[in-house]
Amino acid sequence: MIESPLEPGCLRIAVPRGNLFSGTVDLLENVGFDVGELRDNERKLTFEVGEGRTIISTRPADVPTYVEYGAADAGIVGKDVLLEQGRNVYELADLEYGACRIVYATPAGRDPEDELRHLGVTRVATKYPNIARRYFEELGMQVEVIELKGSIELAPQVDLAEGIVDLTATGETLRQNNLVERAEIDVSTARFIANRVSHKLKARMIDELARRLVEASRK
Amino acid sequence: MKDVLPPEAGELRFLEDAIRGVFAGFGYGEVMTPTLELEAVLEKAGERRFKRSFRLFDENGNVMVLRPDMTAPIARLAATRLADRNPPHRLCYFANSFRPTRPQRGRRSEFYQAGLELIGDDSDAGDAEALAIACRALDACGLRDYSIVMGEVSFFRSLLDSAGVSGAGREAVFSALAARDMVELGAVISGLEIDADDRQAILDVVSLRGGSEILTTALDLVRGPGMEEALKRLARTLYLVGRHGFAGRILIDLGLLRNFEYYTGIVFEVLSGGLGFPLGGGGRYDGLLGKFGRPGPAVGFAVGLDRLHIALMEEGGLDLPRIPGAALVGGMDSEIELAMNLRDKGIRVLSIAGDVADEEARRLAADAGLSYVVIPADGRYRLEGGGGVQTLDRDEVAGRIESQP
Numbered sequence: 001m002i003e004s005p006l007e008p009g010c011l012r013i014a015v016p017r018g019n020l021f022s023g024t025v026d027l028l029e030n031v032g033f034d035v036g037e038l039r040d041n042e043r044k045l046t047f048e049v050g051e052g053r054t055i056i057s058t059r060p061a062d063v064p065t066y067v068e069y070g071a072a073d074a075g076i077v078g079k080d081v082l083l084e085q086g087r088n089v090y091e092l093a094d095l096e097y098g099a100c101r102i103v104y105a106t107p108a109g110r111d112p113e114d115e116l117r118h119l120g121v122t123r124v125a126t127k128y129p130n131i132a133r134r135y136f137e138e139l140g141m142q143v144e145v146i147e148l149k150g151s152i153e154l155a156p157q158v159d160l161a162e163g164i165v166d167l168t169a170t171g172e173t174l175r176q177n178n179l180v181e182r183a184e185i186d187v188s189t190a191r192f193i194a195n196r197v198s199h200k201l202k203a204r205m206i207d208e209l210a211r212r213l214v215e216a217s218r219k
Numbered sequence: 220m221k222d223v224l225p226p227e228a229g230e231l232r233f234l235e236d237a238i239r240g241v242f243a244g245f246g247y248g249e250v251m252t253p254t255l256e257l258e259a260v261l262e263k264a265g266e267r268r269f270k271r272s273f274r275l276f277d278e279n280g281n282v283m284v285l286r287p288d289m290t291a292p293i294a295r296l297a298a299t300r301l302a303d304r305n306p307p308h309r310l311c312y313f314a315n316s317f318r319p320t321r322p323q324r325g326r327r328s329e330f331y332q333a334g335l336e337l338i339g340d341d342s343d344a345g346d347a348e349a350l351a352i353a354c355r356a357l358d359a360c361g362l363r364d365y366s367i368v369m370g371e372v373s374f375f376r377s378l379l380d381s382a383g384v385s386g387a388g389r390e391a392v393f394s395a396l397a398a399r400d401m402v403e404l405g406a407v408i409s410g411l412e413i414d415a416d417d418r419q420a421i422l423d424v425v426s427l428r429g430g431s432e433i434l435t436t437a438l439d440l441v442r443g444p445g446m447e448e449a450l451k452r453l454a455r456t457l458y459l460v461g462r463h464g465f466a467g468r469i470l471i472d473l474g475l476l477r478n479f480e481y482y483t484g485i486v487f488e489v490l491s492g493g494l495g496f497p498l499g500g501g502g503r504y505d506g507l508l509g510k511f512g513r514p515g516p517a518v519g520f521a522v523g524l525d526r527l528h529i530a531l532m533e534e535g536g537l538d539l540p541r542i543p544g545a546a547l548v549g550g551m552d553s554e555i556e557l558a559m560n561l562r563d564k565g566i567r568v569l570s571i572a573g574d575v576a577d578e579e580a581r582r583l584a585a586d587a588g589l590s591y592v593v594i595p596a597d598g599r600y601r602l603e604g605g606g607g608v609q610t611l612d613r614d615e616v617a618g619r620i621e622s623q624p
């Protein structure tokens with residue numbers, strides 16, 4: 001039988017396999033978790049890491065889902081995912097690693113504002129349709145948001161879109177694809193989140209973990 | 220929204236009846252209000268969350284709202300229809316409300332709640348009564364693993380008063396704390412022009428949660444009479460809930476605000492270890508009735524019957540009383556008199572036409588959750604069920620079914 005995730009004394013934590021993964025594993029190691037298997041075994045999905053704590057590794061975009069439903073008590077996920085999904089989870093701490101920026105970019109040598117004046121609507125390709133829609137709505141700009149699952153920077157090259165909204169850490173991918181950043185929409189770092197019921201029924205364990213994660217991330 | 224079929228509907232009604240019995244036991248009278256409210260009236264509640272609701276027009280072009288909760292309609296009812304009666308009013312309801320939402324487990328656009336409001340009483344004894352009734356109702360439904368986490372919004376409001384947080388900064392603090400977004404809250408607070416001590420006190424308060432010992436810890440953070448009074452009130456409420464026998468069910472969370480702006484005193488949420496979301500909640504809203512024209516204190520709560528049902532299923536299902544019942548072959552035609560005779564004795568009888576095959580009769584009985592099948596056989600009756608098959612005379616059938624429902 002699968003043990004209830006909210007069993008007292010146990011804590012189930014969702015971590016993202018993705019850009020944040022290695023930084024997350026390092027951090028968990030620094031707070032004293034036994035992460036050897038988590039680091040080495042890419043196929044396994046759940047890991048016992050000592051002191052009654054279980055790690056489940058998932059796709060980054062799925063971490064808030066597990067936590068919102070209570071299938072995990074807590075989780076680590078990028079702020080970009082939280083901003084995009086708006087899930088009902090508690091955001092308890094900024095762990096400060098995995099910094100990147102969500103930017104609006106268009107091809108170099110073209111004037112997006114001039115094109116917009118003529119056409120009235122511009123097309124924006126993105127993995128973050130909600131963030132993009134919110135941003136352009138606030139600007140009062142009419143855009144057609146085109147949702148893609150990956151390789152967003154391809155869209156302007158094949159005339160699928162006039163611009164993109166995407167995550168960038170160094171700006172290297174943008175440069176390689178001849179894209180110029182036009183605006184920074186948001187900044188994202190790793191966050192520690194908790195389920196709202198676990199936050200109360202397992203208050204001590206969750207606060208303790210949050211404190212240790214923050215301490216280790218500031219070292 | 221969803222369709223509800225047997226046995227789910229029967230189980231939800233069982234929970235409703237169990238809770239109705241508890242509410243009645245405390246002297247609460249049931250009210251029913253219209254499903255549609257005039258938008259212009261509901262807007263008086265000043266609840267921003269109500270902006271998200273289903274709307275339509277009546278024949279005169281007035282905007283009608285599918286009620287997004289039951290507290291505002293009951294506040295309206297108390298301020299208008301009960302204006303000439305002396306408080307306190309003890310009212311309860313079993314009703315559906317509507318809020319547009321992306322459906323998921325325990326969250327639908329139409330949801331069914333059992334709730335009550337104690338109107339015209341501003342005492343901590345009233346707070347304790349509401350909490351105790353909630354516990355007793357959950358007990359009556361057979362829920363074992365639950366806690367009620369309780370806070371006091373005036374504790375946090377007084378802290379902000381004493382720190383001099385007002386205007387847009389105050390709103391930003393409340394909105395971050397209501398979402399329990401501690402990163403945002405930290406950012407908002409570092410942007411406020413207040414003492415470093417106050418800044419730390421705000422951050423300390425919002426993470427204070429646990430058992431009743433929290434009230435002692437919180438004493439160190441008191442700055443001003445408002446905060447002290449809030450803590451004293453929580454302590455008195457906790458003591459009175461203990462006298463009702465439910466002290467062990469209560470947890471304290473001084474950062475708990477809940478998402479409704481109309482709360483002014485205690486707030487609470489019902490949590491079950493098997494669920495990732497609260498199954499109910501409530502609090503004191505002393506300002507709401509005044510917005511409908513007749514000021515008065517009030518406290519109340521609601522439990523989502525669908526969520527309670529999920530929590531009970533997580534604990535292994537409902538403990539429904541067994542009611543004697545049978546499918547009677549011929550009950551629709553050749554055996555109508557026997558069917559009526561059994562029903563007179565309180566036995567549920569599913570009538571089946573006389574020419575229906577025995578196998579089909581057994582299937583119909585099983586689908587309806589009935590333990591017995593009665594089949595006429597040469598002037599006597601074959602009774603299948605209760606662990607065997609017997610052939611009985613007509614006047615023996617009822618007694619046999621009743622003896623082993």
